Amino acid sequence: DTAVSQTPKYLVTQMGNDKSIKCEQNLGHDTMYWYKQDSKKFLKIMFSYNNKELIINETVPNRFSPKSPDKAHLNLHINSLELGDSAVYFCASSQDPQVNTEAFFGQGTRLTVV
Amino acid sequence: TQLLEQSPQFLSIQEGENLTVYCNSSSVFSSLQWYRQEPGEGPVLLVTVVTGGEVKKLKRLTFQFGDARKDSSLHITAAQPGDTGLYLCAGAKWPHKLSFGAGTTVTVRA
Numbered sequence: 402d403t404a405v406s407q408t409p410k411y412l413v414t415q416m417g418n419d420k421s422i423k424c425e426q427n428l429g430h431d432t433m434y435w436y437k438q439d440s441k442k443f444l445k446i447m448f449s450y451n452n453k454e455l456i457i458n459e460t461v462p463n464r465f466s467p468k469s470p471d472k473a474h475l476n477l478h479i480n481s482l483e484l485g486d487s488a489v490y491f492c493a494s495s496q497d498p499q500v501n502t503e504a505f506f507g508q509g510t511r512l513t514v515v
Numbered sequence: 516t517q518l519l520e521q522s523p524q525f526l527s528i529q530e531g532e533n534l535t536v537y538c539n540s541s542s543v544f545s546s547l548q549w550y551r552q553e554p555g556e557g558p559v560l561l562v563t564v565v566t567g568g569e570v571k572k573l574k575r576l577t578f579q580f581g582d583a584r585k586d587s588s589l590h591i592t593a594a595q596p597g598d599t600g601l602y603l604c605a606g607a608k609w610p611h612k613l614s615f616g617a618g619t620t621v622t623v624r625a
Contacts, residue, residue, distance in 0.1 A: 405557075434613070442601055444558070444615040457612055491557050495613075503548070504605075504613055506557025 404428050407492045407507035414482055415515055421478045422510045424492030432456075433475040434504065435467060436491040444491070450475055482514045518542055519606055521616035529624050531593055536619045538604030539586040545607050547580055547587045552601040552618070561589075561602075594623045 407424040414420050426433065435447040449457035453469040464480045475492060492507040519540045528534050538547065546565045550558035562571050564580035564587060571578045575598075577590040591598055604616045 436615075442552075442618045442620070444603065444618070446612060446614060449612060493557070503560040503563065504558075506559070508555070508557055 405492055405494055405505050405507040407510055409510060410508060411511050413513045413515065416482055416484060418482050419478070419480045420482060421476055422490055423476045424507060425474050426494040427473065428494055428505060430494040430496050431472055432495045433469065434493040435475065435477050436493060438489040438491060484514050487512055487514045518614045519604055519616035521604055521619050523619060524617065525620050527622040527624065528594055530595055534591050534594055534621065536589045536602050538588065538616050540606060541585065542606065543584050545609065548605045548607065549578055549589055550603040550605060552603060558603055596623045596625045599623050
């Protein structure tokens with residue numbers, strides 16, 4: 402069983418469209434994250450949720466709206482997609498409240514905006 | 516600006532050689548983690564160091580946390596082609612924030 406799974410793995414879409422990426426973890430973790438990895442491989446945190454509540458929003462444009470229906474799911478909806486949104490998006494989870502514990506990552510969603 | 520600076524950005528060595536990757540910051544972290552990422556996959560944890568001055572060994576990999584808990588290093592002895600990958604350091608801060616360095620791409624040639 403995959404610990405953190407995100408879908409889709411690849412997403413190609415036109416500018417201006419709205420798209421969603423889904424993430425689910427079966428580890429029983431309380432904390433989930435969304436990261437963006439750019440073409441230079443820099444992994445930047447976007448959001449952190451703890452028990453369905455938003456903890457961190459790293460100055461992400463409000464076109465990005467995370468939704469956590471329960472603590473096992475954290476979905477990412479993106480409105481009015483722009484070329485600069487092209488990147489690999491990673492979902493991750495970790496045990497709460499221990500900040501020092503391991504973050505488990507999904508396989509990533511490669512988003513290409515054309 | 517990045518919270519964690521990794522160096523070098525790229526490293527290409529021959530099988531059997533040693534290598535060291537550095538991770539530096541002006542911030543203090545509650546812990547520092549090292550991850551390895553393969554193409555098309557998410558990062559996977561190698562080690563977590565928590566105590567200032569701590570040294571951890573994982574077979575041919577040695578990890579060190581600086582005394583002031585601001586920097587860390589990863590040393591690989593007798594590198595093998597299977598060590599090829601992107602190595603990422605990450606600093607943990609409350610609340611629930613894991614910040615990554617830009618990564619070091621390591622290539623070990625057979």
